[in-house]
Amino acid sequence: MDSDTLEAFQNELTCSICMNCFLDPVTIDCGHSFCRPCLSLCWEEDWIPKSCPECRGISAKTQFTTNIVLKRLASLARQARADHDHSSEEQICVTHQEAKGLFCEADQTLLCGPCSERPEHTAHSHRPIHRAAEESREKLLKRMGSLWKIREEMQTILHQEAKKPRSFKDYVALRKEMITAEYRRMPLSLLEEEQLHLEALEREAKEICEQLEDSVFRMTQYRASLKEMYRELTGMCCKPDGELLQVRKEEMQKPQPVNPELTCWPVTGILDTLNNFRVDNILSQTMTIHHMSLSEDGDDASLMFRDEHHGASRQPQIVESVMSWGARAFTSGRHYWELDVTYSSSWILGICKDILITDTNISIYSEEACVLFSKKVNNHYSLFTNAPPYIQYVKRPLGRIGMFLDYDNGIVSFYDVCRGSLIYSFLPSPFSFPLKPFLCLRSP
Secondary structure, eight states, X not given: OOHHHHHHHHHHTBOTTTOSBOSSEEEOTTSOEEEHHHHHHHHTTTOSSOBOTTTOOBOSOOOOOBOHHHHHHHHHHHHHHHHHHTTSGGGBOTTTOOBOOEEETTTTEEEOHHHHTSHHHHTXXXXXXXXXXXXXXXXXXXXXXXXXXXXHHHHHHHHHHHHHHHHHHHHHHHHHHHHHHHHHTSOGGGHHHHHHHHHHHHHHHHHHHHHHHHHXXXXXXXXXXHHHHHHHHHHHHTSXXXXXXXXXXXXXXXXXXXXXXXXXXXXXXXXXXXXXXXXXSOOOEEEEESEXXXXXXXXXXXXXXXXXXXXXXXXXXXXXXXXXXXXXXXOSSEEEEEEEOTTOSSEEEEEEEGGGGGOSEEESOSTTEEEEEEEEETTEXXXXXXTTTEEEOBOOOSSEEEEEEETTTTEEEEEETTTTEEEEEOOOOOOOSOEEEEEEEEOO
């Protein structure tokens, strides 16, 4: 191919963004084609609506498949350019005055034919430079695809992390009110303990807030670094074959989200006081749950119980969960009971309107229920309450959980029995309907 024809051929296979031969080319709605990495970086700059970098035509979609024909032609164009450049001085073997057309996998070096037959290279694997370079580009493009996916996932995690400081501060303010209310029911002799408890909470909360702010900063920096690395890898893919084959990889460590947890300080004598209202064998009815949806999507989680056993075939089914509830409904008085969650990571417990228990499809996000539950979010188990939904920034109980119901004053509280500490207390709200306790344990 003469130089004029080669130049015309390559011009048709050049991305108008990077001005290099196409890498993983995609053709958008208007018909123009670009390197996928170039278009990703271009459209990532929050162009709304997304438009063609060349003609500014609006693109209705943002996901495209690789243009296979253009990709093959671009590979041929690179090979033609490489063949044309083999005559350059740096591509000629000084010893044998032949073009370096082979790549040694073991030594990561370029060799001419006679050099590849020397004793130190005979046992090594050799491939034509162009083929080795194209495979290396494919590996880099796959790596870039993974980087971009991580960057998009990082944006979601960063968004969640950025909301934590405000959510955490609101929770700390609420927890101070709960602790103060708890001590108001205790003897005045615990006034000093209450003050120490609140001061410790304030100190710990300040440290966690600083960790959260630092986490947001690190994640922002990491996401920016991923973009810069993506740009660098794009540049590497555009390097001449010989240079590309001698590129070394670098990795970055991904920052992990902060999972803030406050210490649950014990309240002296709280369990002795609660045991004055002790009710044993509170749960007397049980059914198996073949579907318990515990969403792991964060704030918008939905939680449903559904018993799919009734009316189904008699074939054996895997029992995911077991739900138990009380035969007796409370309509007055003060009552305290304990439930064991030792052998389950995902669980739900609380009280709800009597009639809800008879349904086979129950949403716990109801104003007619007071619920505490443990679910997995981003590979970490956290506590949540409902109505309104709150994440509980305290350590998850690993044993027995105490529940206290003061029906007449509209109070429902949860306690970590092992630590003798308060988990959460719902704000007083009068009840006007019978309440039944329940527990749902997910099989390990």
